[in-house]
Amino acid sequence: MADASGGAQHRIQARHEFRGLRTAEHYFTVPLVHHQSGVAGETITIFAREYSSTSHSPEEAAKLPWLLYLQGGPGGRGNRVTSLSGWMKAAAKDFRILMLDQRGTGLSSPVERQSLELRGDATAQADYLTHFRADSIVADAEYIRGVLGSAPWSVLGQSFGGFCALTYLSFAPEGLREVMITGGLAPLQGSADRVYQATFRRVAARNAEYFSWYPEDREQVTRIARHLEQHPEFLASGERLTPERFQMVGSFLGGNARVDALHYLLEDAFIETLDGEWLSESFLEQVRGLVSRSGNPLYAVLHESIYGQGEATNWAAWRVLEDYPEFKPDADEPLLTGEMVYPWYFEQDPSLVPLQGVAEELAARKDWKPLYDPARLASNAVPVAAAVYRDDIYVDHDLSMETAAAVRGLQTWVTSDFHHDGIGEDGEGIFTRLFGMVRAYR
The missing domain is CATH 3.40.50.1820 (Alpha/Beta hydrolase fold, catalytic domain)
Known part of the structure; x- marks a missing residue:
């Protein structure tokens, strides 16, 4: 050598x-x-x-x-x-x-x-x-x-x-x-499902903790989600910001120092315009860096496979989500999400759209070797x-x-x-x- x-x-x-x-x-x-x-x-x-x-x-x-x-x-x-x-x-x-x-x-x-x-x-x-x-x-x-x-x-x-x-x-x-x-x-050992059963519970508890510190942000998160349902808002890259993509800002909840920065992000959300209140350019630009996988597409493509051992992961987080309706974007008070990867990532994120086929193939793989x-x-x-x-x-x-x-x-x-x-x-x-x-x- x-x-x-x-x-x-x-x-x-x-x-x-x-x-x-x-x-x-x-x-x-x-x-x-x-x-x-x-x-x-x-x-x-x-x-x-x-x-x-x-x-x-x-x-x-x-x-x-x-x-x-x-x-x-x-x-x-x-x-x-x-x-x-x-x-x-x-x-x-x-x-x-x-x-x-x-x-x-x-x-x-x-x-x-x-x-x-x-x-x-x-x-x-x-x-x-x-x-x-x-x-x-x-x-x-x-x-x-x-x-x-x-x-x-x-x-x-x-x-x-x-x-x-x-x-x-x-x-x-x-x-x-x-x-x-x-x-x-x-x-x-075990399937990816048990991982997400545990992490959904942890993320829900972390949402509750965060909103106890910043109760005004509970209303703000719901307000933003409802606004995005009714009004098309677009990031500077031209892609639409949907309610479910907005929920991805919950990545802040995983940190000590970063968690409080979530409040500063949310307070920038709305601005008054000739057409009423819309999301500010400042807010949209900050969110763009949180919801796009263009810088690390492999994260989304391979994420669930890191738990694959002998059976298909089959979009585990997406399936487990059914047990946690409070995380759905149309919930009365939708919660912010963690690092879960869903099939719609590969429909809504332009950097991931070309990778939808390979992501589906990997989700269906059953022959994963033991890790x-x-x-x-x-x-x-x-x-x-x-x-x-x-x-x-x-x-x-x-x-x-x-x-x-x-x-x-x-x-x-x-x-x-x-x-x-x-x-x-x-x-x-x-x-x-x-x-x-x-x-x-x-």
Whole structure:
């Protein structure tokens, strides 16, 4: 295998130094389908950016162990940072950080409408995307570790990155020194339906909490939804803002710091015009960034497949919604939604319309491979520590604790101080705590 000097499998394109950090841009050539012994198949490119602190000399930094960061998603690229802060500031004291663009994202053979068209029809596109789940991401990581010549490395997984970390523990634990997970203990077994049964309840409770803080916003949300039913409003991109798309601003509810920003968004909603009250351009522009998937279409296309194991997901969130009519846009007082993905996304979002066929194909797939090995996790020997957020609306606390009990030696820190974005609010403190837990475990 090629080393850091370059080669067919690995090259470093550029190095930079600024604001107390050094970066190196790594490009790896990996198999599209791993574990095909003796078969020369298609390859893709995986990009990862290395971050280290200038408090270490270049020679010292090169000797530091690796910390692999697996970001949330699916469909989100690795973080691009301009200084070491939060968890990265804490981690850079002891590690070189490898920030992976998971396959299909960022600079890692990106998947978008234009690139998927090269694969053929919707069935061929779906066949291709079956290789973009956690099992393939983990195989990429382990392949890259071998190319870098690294000893078993440390992993930090946030949200979906934590799901990937559990897959890593299931199928390649020999590559891991220790694992830290924040808001990302996935259910190991069961259908996607039980995930959404839990998360709809959490999101409903979070709506109630929010409206107790801002009771005037209860009326405002209903007023906006009714206005959108009766009056066509259009975003700057030309697409219509429907009541159900407006409900997507509930993404604010998943955060500590962001939740209060929802109030500032809603207060900008209406403006007086010659034709009466209409939604303001300011409000519509803010909403556009919240309801469009043009920047990460893979998130919508692959979202339910991250729960697929042996059976079709079949638009689980859409089906489970029938049990929670308070989330329907025509409810008397409609609630705001979380991260659920519905079939109408692929009818109303122009960036997703061309992907409707492949999304339908993936929803109907029944042959999903297992993402976890419960027996192996039950005998796990790798130190693991996880932050579990008691009121997390995206990764349910009760399901997380069920998983924690099924992984031998997994230590949990359960807290109500943070929501799903805790690592963004106090990343330094959370990382330091989890790192102490895995090191004390030894």
